[in-house]
Amino acid sequence: MRKKIVAGNWKMNKNLQDGMALAKELNEVLTAEKPNCTVIIGTPFIHLAKVSDIIDHKLIGLSAENCADKASGAFTGEVSAEMVKSTGAEYVILGHSERREYYHETYDILKEKVLLALANGLKVIFCIGESLEEREKGIQNQVVKAELEGSVFNLSAEEFANITIAYEPIWAIGTGKTATADQAEEIHAYIRSVIADKYGKQVAEDTSILYGGSCKASNAPELFSKVDIDGGLIGGASLKVADFKGIIDAWKK
Numbered sequence: 001m002r003k004k005i006v007a008g009n010w011k012m013n014k015n016l017q018d019g020m021a022l023a024k025e026l027n028e029v030l031t032a033e034k035p036n037c038t039v040i041i042g043t044p045f046i047h048l049a050k051v052s053d054i055i056d057h058k059l060i061g062l063s064a065e066n067c068a069d070k071a072s073g074a075f076t077g078e079v080s081a082e083m084v085k086s087t088g089a090e091y092v093i094l095g096h097s098e099r100r101e102y103y104h105e106t107y108d109i110l111k112e113k114v115l116l117a118l119a120n121g122l123k124v125i126f127c128i129g130e131s132l133e134e135r136e137k138g139i140q141n142q143v144v145k146a147e148l149e150g151s152v153f154n155l156s157a158e159e160f161a162n163i164t165i166a167y168e169p170i171w172a173i174g175t176g177k178t179a180t181a182d183q184a185e186e187i188h189a190y191i192r193s194v195i196a197d198k199y200g201k202q203v204a205e206d207t208s209i210l211y212g213g214s215c216k217a218s219n220a221p222e223l224f225s226k227v228d229i230d231g232g233l234i235g236g237a238s239l240k241v242a243d244f245k246g247i248i249d250a251w252k253k
Ligand code: 13P
Pocket: 009, 096, 168, 172, 173, 174, 175, 176, 212, 213, 214, 215, 233, 234, 235, 236, 237
């Protein structure tokens, strides 16, 4: 059975003290009222070790937002998958459109990152999604398929079991413009069919596919009610406990 997941992606927000306060508050709120889904928070590198000590890992999983495409060595400023793992983090977000676009992360670079993450025992939240221009051309299916083929379909079925997919249409990220639940469901079902063609029906059924892009407490219940939407990857609304908790609670509706 695939997991229901609500994952936060803090992006480049919160200094160390504010991030620790946010993690502490979320941990308290979820300790008092247990979620009925897997909850993950993705934080900047500098927060990981401290936040790892604050949270109950049975309640909240911890994720980095990136890792290096090299194992170790003279790569000034980079943070390896092994380093991420050593903080206590269990996950890493890879392939986010912001990293593909602003930091020129190609399919091949992402392929290396995924392999290093898995080799170091991290699970991967792998982001895919089309631009507005690609959606208007009607080529969104080809785009997401190419992203999967380019960076994760080299994995064995056993390795692929450690991948969660996050479908994030670029035009919906931080814009307040959410894909409708029907639009999201349509492409999630397509993504699952592509996984089934590659790895078989059972692997596809067991893969969690999250929606991301202006997801909030008000639209999460409808999105999560769709059969192929297994939760959300949340940016802006993961920065306040009340907002994030509202999305977590969508799984209780
Ligand atoms: P927003 O929820 O702020 O639109 O961001 C989505 C996202 O990019 C999560 O990775």
